[in-house]
Amino acid sequence: MAEQTVIESVRNTVQEEMRRDDSVIFLGEDIGARGGVFLASDGFVEEFGASRVIDTPLAESSICGVALGAAVNGMRPIAEIQFADFVWPAINQIVGEASKVRYGTYGVKNAPMTIRVPYGGGVRGGLYHSQSIEVLFAHTPGLSVVAPATPYDMKGLLASAIRSDDPVIVLEHKRTYRLVKGEVPSDEYTIPIGKAEIKRPGTDMTVVTYGLMLHYALQAAELAADSGIDVEVLDLRTLRPIDADSIAESVSRTGKVLIVQEDTPAVSISSEVSAIIGERCFFDLDGPITRLAPPEIPPMPFSPIQEAAFMPSSETIFQAITKLAEI
Amino acid sequence: MKATTDEPDQTIQQPSGERMVELYRIMVLSRYLDERVWLLNRQGKAAIAASAQGHEAAQVACVEATDPSKDHYLTYYRQFTAMIALNTEPEEMLRGFLAKADDPMSAARQFPLHGAHPRVDLFNFSNVIATQLPQAAGVALADKLRGLDAVTVVFFGDGASSQGDTHEAMNFAGIHKLPVVFFCENNRYAISVPLDKQMGIESIATRAASYGFPGVQVDGTDIVAVYEATSAAVKRARAGQGPTLIEASVERLLPHTTDDDHTRYRSAEDIAQMPERDPIRIVSAMLRRRNLLSESQDEAIHNSAKERVNVATDIVDAEPYPGVETMFDHTDVAPRGRN
Helix, strand or coil: CEEEEHHHHHHHHHHHHHHHCCCEEEEECCCCCCCCCCCCCCCHHHHHCCCCEEECCCCHHHHHHHHHHHHCCCCEEEEECCCHHHCHHHHHHHHHHHHHHHHHCCCCCCCCCEEEEEECCCCCCHHHCCCCCHHHHHCCCCCEEECCCCHHHHHHHHHHHHHCCCCEEEEEEHHHHHHCEEEECCCCCCCCCCCCEEEECCCCEEEEECCHHHHHHHHHHHHHHHCCCCEEEEECCEEECCCHHHHHHHHHHHCCEEEECCCCCCCCHHHHHHHHHHHHCHHHCCCCCEEECCCCCCCCCCCHHHHHHHCCCHHHHHHHHHHHHHC | CEECCCCCCCCCCCCCHHHHHHHHHHHHHHHHHHHHHHHHHHCCCCCCCECCCCCHHHHHHHHHCCCCCCCEEECCCCCHHHHHHCCCCHHHHHHHHCCCCCCCCCCCCCCCCCEECCCCCEEECCCCCCCHHHHHHHHHHHHHHCCCCCCEEEEEECHHHHCHHHHHHHHHHHHCCCCEEEEEEECCEECCEEHHHCCCCCCHHHHHHHHCCCEEEEECCCHHHHHHHHHHHHHHHHCCCCCEEEEEECCCCCCCECCCCHHHCCCHHHHHHHHHHCHHHHHHHHHHHCCCCCHHHHHHHHHHHHHHHHHHHHHHHCCCCCCCHHHHCCCCCCCCCCC
16 A cells, blocks of 8 residues: 555556556557656656557547557557547547447447546646546447546546446546545555445535545535534546436435536536436435536636636535535 | 559569459449449338449459458448458348348448448448548557558548548558558549549549658559559558558449439539449450450359349348347447436
8 A cells, every 4th residue: 555646546557557468558649758748657668668658649539549440459558638628639539439339330349448538627727728528428328437536546447447348538637646645555456437436424415526626525525514514525436327326325315415516517417417316316305406616618717816716616615515504 | 553652563463364253243243232222222221322333343352452361441331342352241231221130230220331240350430531540550550569460451532531530540550650551442522522622632642652651543443453552552561561552543433322413513524424434344344355254254244143132132121120129239228228
């Protein structure tokens, strides 16, 4: 057991999986000698060689298209998209192609590929280094989408993604990379895709969240505890398939729910979570389904003042908790 | 044949006379099957078809230069003849066109000729143009990493040559000297848009120079020329020398699909000249000139193809459509449920 940051967990997990399985290859921009812009592949080209650690041209569609072709021909590629904001040129190869391989070939082909996508804001990234891009992928049948928020979950879910026989999008929040530290067992383990986890048990209300917001929600829950409000924090961890049972179980038990996300709210993960709660917890609710999310403007301003105003924080989450508790 | 970068490889043998007749037989079978599918469309039984009429010689000769026991084929929607050359039975193809339960490519989930072949490594995931090219580079990369000598053949049209994925794929394949044959069937129309509105150059093959590998332009109605060009490309690829771009000039004898009307955009003169470029006529005449085919043998080939298609049509027409339940197969979704 050793304490690691999220980015160290990413690096160590990919390294372990590449050591375990020769069919795992890694493709992306600047992942060779540079070791990746976040150092997710630091030392990899030295250990595994340039044939398995492939510095690609600056062309996201072919990063994912090549990974897909290699995946259907016996490899387990990991494609790194340098920043989530740059994933759009590859959408066709991911959403249009990879997601439909197993279905469209009636199971003759499958695409065991992992697409790692550093996403999210709070890093002074402005409009093109801050985006939350999860909704399009989470909407797509045939894809799995995970958003591990702790070093422990990162190892377990990234390993599951790499070992999956179908495409998995791994969303890695950039702000958590060096901010969040935690214990990571050195032994091999996986966490099943599709399982949420209660990160803090409570009885008065449930906060449903994922990614960086998990950490802000946990801070807010501590503030609330000081005010006598016992908040349960449910970390979705996987956005597709979403763990509807865990959401319904928690919300039915506490009777109140606040959904917190960093993405803008229209047609988003919180919309889906709200629908699940509406369908499954209606008679157990003691208050309205509430959401805390940024305003509907393009995410997110470069100005530090506006960036801070855009993102939910532990303070704004605490305020929303307090307001909901009073209902 | 005009090589833009490399001289033709003089060590490549032509197909034997017997094989050339066999290739012609496949072309004729493809033609009758193709005509039948259009008829089935007009009868309301086949929802959509894209024709290979005019492309038959290019497709059959390309496949002839490869090894189906180990090579990979990424096709697009017009690969009738290539699929027959790769031992797809007429019944199997008709099941796709009629969306029957036993369609071997996708169990009637996809448009005809899309999905994956159950025996040969041939697949066509998508209707989105040129997506198969980066995928082909990836397939070839996987072979190269494992030291296999398989070749990946990727088929596409002139329309696909405009897509960014085509550039990205050729760039990547050139960097890594991947064993890919980029086989472009240039029929001069992207649905209705003619070449001079698709590109500011004369030949797609010349683009290969910018990726560092040879580009070759061939007459796609000439099975010998296509076979030789593809054989040279396959030989280069197997020897680790990297990709080749082959541009086979063909005529699209029919509209883009059963839903198109090419009299809206092709001139009367252009349409009138088409029969001169019909590969069935051209290859038949070539085989006659070489005394490889008599008139009666030619007639027998036609009659046998017609009969084969009739038999296949009767069989498949009587087969069942898939039930609703099978639309959930190969997913995690319970029938009529949500995940």
